[in-house]
Amino acid sequence: MADPAVVSGGSLPFCGRGAKAASSAAENYQLARRRTLQVVVSALLTESGFESAEKAAVETLTEMMQSYISEIGRCAKAYCEHTARSVPTLSDTVVTLIEMGFNADTLPVYAKRSQRMVITAPPVTNTPTTPKSLSAGHKRTHPPHIPSHFPEFPDPHTYIKTPTFREPVSEYQVVREKAANQRRDVERALTRFMAKTGETQSLFKDDVTAFPLIAARPSTIPYLSALLPSELELQTLEETDSSEQDDQTDSENTAGNMVTDDPSADKENSMLPPSGVVPSAKANDDNLIDNPYLRPVKKPKVRRKK
Structure with missing residues (x-):
């Protein structure tokens, strides 16, 4: 053979894919698994009676074993997902081996x-610890009727509860400080609101906006704002008056369109304005009153059923 490697210690030697160490964690993980497969291939060759092997042959057998194991995992995952599960079990692997023609x-x-030959296991990485904020309950173990090779139960915080807040502080000093800070913030917010919406006085003549003070000027008539109608009420009243005038105009136009033989009626109709609305002093007086509390009471219209 071109590049023999003499076996010593019960297994064939092997060479790594690269002389330099991988930089990232993913590359280190893949390199460690690749070396483990090469050790397994060397052990199988030793059991079969080989004393040496070329590097290319070992790499080819390693690639074949890796492809075979990957195909088993892929098929087992497919069978697992086909039965609405997320983690493959032993039964999925057995079905996969049978489908691939293996007894x-x-x-x-x-x-x-x-x-x-016994091969030492690769170094086990540290399992990630669950944060304290996600710890809830105790992790369950498999009951006796569930085999040990089945997947473990998920962490309790994934299906019991997930606390998203800290426990309230019950110390007297901390509670008093928090209450004082809240009261101070409320007082500042109320003072700023009153300064922006009401009359203010300034300590400096040059800058009026600096350090504004709420003016201590009581209102002369505190109930005046309640008596004066707002813009919305005025708009509603205008719409009501216009609808009443339209109804009155329609009724007068209906009476004027009636055919009569009295010439005096024609004379009176000719004296009407173009709009056909007869002005009334009472309607004008109602429009002049802006205070809703001083207006006459208007009875609702009752429609009689025919």
């Missing part, structure tokens, strides 16, 4: 062979 019954016998 699953020979696995226990192969695992208990006498000449098999």
Whole structure:
């Protein structure tokens, strides 16, 4: 062979994909798994009776094993998702091996062979710790009727509760300080609102907006604002008056359109203005009153059923 490597210590030596160490964590993870597969391939070759192997042959066998394991995982994941589950189980893997033409019954016998080589497990990374803010309840273990190879239960905070707030502080000093700060903020906000909406006095003649003071001038008639109508009330009253005038105009036009033989009636109709509305002194007097409390009471119109 072109590049023999003499085996010592029970397994074939292997070379990494690169001389330099990977920079990122993902590359380190992939490189560690690749080296583990190369160790497994070297052990299988040693069990089969080989004493040396070329680097290209080891790389080819490693690639074949990686592809085979990846295909098993992909098919097991597909069967798992087909049955509305998210994590594959042993049954999914067995079905995958059967579909790929592998006899699953020979696995226990192969695992208990006498000449098999024991390979040290790769270093286990530290499991991520759950933050204290997400800790809720106690993590459940599998009951006796569930096999140990099944996936573990999810963390309790994912289905019990997720506290999103801290416990309220009950210390007397902290509560008093918080109440004093809130009262001060409310007083400042109210003072600024009164200064912006009402009359103010300034301490400086040059800058009127600096340090405004609320003017201490009581209103002469405090109930005057309640008696004066607002713009919305005036608009509603104008619409009501215009609708009443339209009704009166329609009724007078209906009476004027009636055919009569009396010439005096024609003379009176000719004296009407073009709009056909007869001005009345009472309507003018009602329009002059702006105070809603001084206007005469208007009875609602009652429609009689025919």
